Amino acid sequence: MDQNHFTTDTLRKKGAHLTFEERVIIQTRLRDKQSYRSIAREIGCCVNTVRNEVKRGKVLCYNGKVERYRAADGQSTYEAHRENCGRKCDAIAKGAFLDYVQKRLQEHHWSLDACFGRALVTGEFQRGEMVCTKTLYNYVTLGLLGKIKSIDLPLRVKRKNARKRVRERKKKFGRSIDERDPSVDERQDFGHWECDLVLGSRSKDEVLLTLVERKTRCSLIRKLPNKESASVIAAFRKLKDGMFRGCFSRVFLSITTDNGSEFSSLSELEKLSHTRIYYAHPYCSSDKGTNENHNGLFRRFLPKGKKIQDYPVEHISRVECWANTLPRKILGYKTPEECFREEMLAALTA
Structure with missing residues (x-):
């Protein structure tokens, strides 16, 4: 079938603004007494687009006796609106x-x-x-x-996504994390901790024992002479007989750590208190992600490759204080220190 007359309109990008040439077409067709719908069909836009454009571009002519649409005025109104559109930067006002x-x-x-x-x-x-x-x-x-x-x-x-891999744990130092009460994952109860070691240089050097309470995100950092298991258990004995004397079992309900040989003797702590020790899956740092995240915070002030022994105890204490006074979104922008103090008071008066 022959068809010499095509009724298909020129494709127009959806949402495109009217050009000055299209405004001239609107002005011309209005003078020819054409309807808004026929003008919209010719331009290839919605009829409301034409209707709104006519409202914006109308001016008074002949001493205010006649109101007509003018393409030039419609274009100038459009350009003025474009200058004021978009969100403004508040950098100066704030x-x-x-x-x-x-x-x-x-x-x-x-x-x-x-x-x-x-x-x-x-x-x-x-x-x-x-x-x-x-x-x-x-x-x-x-x-x-x-x-x-x-x-x-x-x-x-720094952030990057990593897939979680759970491997079989060959070393049997104590209880697996699979035996831990699932309620610990909810972080509703105070007294569940994660611990790890932060190393400096690869040569013989001092190390840092880091502990983080899961609910309050309060952290403790202790400097150890080496990464032997004897040094680790000695540090916990010192916490038990010193800072948390008389309340260790109420503050440390459980401790979750990895399968490093430095924590092989940590299960002995169960004989000295009511604290339960759990070991994470091998090569699965997400099992104690809170502690790993805090180790990343500590690394801002204790970069890898630097010897721990070069940092005085005062510097380590300042890093611990900074982390515990850093407002956290997950705590309602309270600091871990404030939350830990509230939980300690509740635990000791219960």
Whole structure:
């Protein structure tokens, strides 16, 4: 069948704005007394697009006696609206809050989310005086947060996804994590800890024993002369007879650690207290992810390859204090120290 007349309109991209040439067509067809629907069909847009454009581009002619659409006025109105569209940057209006964020980042090494959440919880700034965490990250990308760059945010350039692998545990030091009460995973009860060792250089060097309470995220760091199992059990004996004397079993309900030989004697702690020791699956750091995450925080001040013995005990204590006074989103922007103090009071008065 021959068809010399094509009724198919020229394809028009959905959502595209009207051009000046299309506005001229609207002006011309209106003078020819055509309907909005026929004009829309010719341009290839919705009839409401034409109707709204006519409303925006109407002007008074002949001393205000006649109202007509003019393409030039419609185009100028469109360009004026385009200049004012889009979200405006609040970097200048909320400069006081951005100065607060820069100070916390540079002096206290807080995360951007900790800065936002803590300022909101403590009432230092009203919500209207602040920008959200996502906007703060965007400002860092755009260079609007002073000298702070993405490389200054450790987790932004460090995080990567890894698949979880569960391998058979050949070493049998004690109870497997599979025997641990599933309620521990819910983090509702206080007193369940994870522990690990942080090493310095590969040569003979001192090491750090790190412990993190799962519910409050409160951490303890103890400097050990070596990574022998005798040094590890001695450190726990010192905690039991010193800092937590008389309440060790109530504060340490369970301890989850890995299968390293340095923790082979840790199960002996069960004979000295009511604490239960559990060993994670081999090569499965996610079994004690809270501790691994905190080790990453400690590494900001104790980089790999540096000898632990070169750091005085005072420096280690400052790192521990920093971690315990860092506001956490998961704690409602409270600090681990505040939460730990509340749980300790409740445990000792129960």
